[in-house]
Amino acid sequence: MRILVVEDDPLLLDGLAIGLGLKGFTVDAVANCEDGRIAVGMHSYDCIVLDVMLPDGSGLDLLKELRAAKNCTPVLLLTARDQVPERIAGLDAGGDDYVGKPFDLDELAARLRALARRGAGRATAYLEWRGVVLDPAALRATKDGVSLKLTRREFAVLRALMERPTAIVSKAALEEALYGWQEEIESNAVEVHVHHLRAKLGQDFIKTVRGLGYRLAEEGA
């Protein structure tokens, strides 16, 4: 799950990038509105964490721009100004959630998962497909009740596929879900992770659609 964090404070930005990375998110971190605008134009994020007070303008203005451009990415506003009128202004500007500083990292991660879930139109926190259950909060996976041992990257690939089980997910989209900007994309990494996942879940769980990407196999296929 790839998210964008727009926050000007280097201490907090670093903490969020690393902390949310540990929680299973792929994080792109930028420090101002301008860079945020460029990032949103380049990638499609599952969620955006947006600070309200930024050095080159208000996060709310960036948010309004996004909404005016019909961008529906869930946005969580992060701000020190957490009085009721400011919350209202933030939500009315198009924000989906509002967290006042300082916050709890686990709560922030849970709120981001909830936003992403709602953005994808799902009701439960778990992802399920053919006996495989994914718990994005705990980064745990089970197959038929038996716990699976997955690496962080394997988990991210599986999650990207299970979020839209019948859709074809391109290799590039999987790479995007796996790597932030700061990370060097290893060639064949996606193939390697899929190979490992097939070994753990059964060869027929993930199908390769030649030239397009991957998708999960239908029941009984």
Next chain:
Amino acid sequence: MNSIRGRLLAILIGTTLFVWIAAITWIYTSTQAEVERVLDARLTEAARMVNSLLADHRIPIRDDATSSKPAIRAATKVYERQLSCQIWSLDGTLVARSESAPGLPLTKAMEGFSEDIVDGETWRVFTIENPELGVRVMVGDTLRMRDRLVGDVVKGMVHSAAVAIPFLVGLIWLSVSHGLIPLSDLACALSRRSANELSPLPSAGIPKEIAPAVQAINELFGRVEAARERERSFTAFAAHELKTPLAGLKTQAQVALSSTDAAVHANALQQIVAGVDRTSRLVNQLLDMAALEASDVQPCSSDESLNHLVNSVVADLLSLASTRGIAIEVDSSKHDVRAKVEPQFFILALRNLLENALDHAKSVVRCQALDQGQWVRVVVEDDGPGILEPELERVTAKFVRGRNKSMTGSGLGLAIAKIAMARIGGKLTLHNREPTGLVAMLEIPRQAA
């Protein structure tokens, strides 16, 4: 009570009364003159008429005065017997007299106009002497009658005034009340407002007499609102600047707690240490700012050596500079630069400038005190990225941080330097230098120094 309505009423009623009284007085005097002129003409005419009748012998001159018929009778009832006529022979015998005329001569004058008192009555008499007939014709009227004529005219005026003035007072009262409606509306609109409602009063349709008051009130509202807005934004910025590092510290602490990776762990702890340093500097700056804002401009009588002050501030910062690998070069002048400055404020301004320079410099910060005629300047230069031109104006405002901001700044340093300089009568100027870096100058005018 001082009331506009009361004043207007008093002024309007006073002037109305004055106009009426003036009118009555004027009419009284002019009527009096007119009546005198007309009645005198009538006396003359009547006397001549009687004289001509005598001359034509239409009226026989008899010795028996007592049986004489009135020669002239007034027609109207109200002013009956206005004129009295006597005909005297030149030797002083009454030849004839009208009904209303007394038996004694109306005047002692031989000819022309005269006034005399006969039987306690003042008469105005015109006398014609007719030597041919040997008679003297006297026609007169009483002054009482004349006064009554004038008095009746004035009485008519006073009566109508007595009726009209209460009406006028009522009308004036109504008009004044109606005219004052915009004022009472304004007072009403102001008294209905709560303390937080500072939106401008509507200025459309306001009479031009109270428009300046409304404008002044709106300007005051604007200033109060601006002050409150500054207060609010200061609070918001302070909250942001204090809560953000706290959020960063907490996040880093949670990262350190949840990670088993030694590198992540160490990084998080390092970030926490840096964050605490930064936050404590921010708290110090907030306290400095609060102290500065509470203080007044302080004149200083003692002459301070700026070289000495620069050296002492630089000495304090040397260890910070060396940990960052930045050199501070102090250009010591050939001669001592002195200025009258309050050392506490000057040190505060200089320290914030130097810290700012250390935050941004790549390798070196230069500091120099200069004596340049009208100005004494302390210049701080760094070789950092400088400040983007459009931001140069804004960066001295509280909590404003430019795009090229440091990891550790709070947006208060330059604001503190600016306010501190203002307190000692100087100023702070900033400009970028070629090829890169910022030049910050503390300027103290010679006359204030």
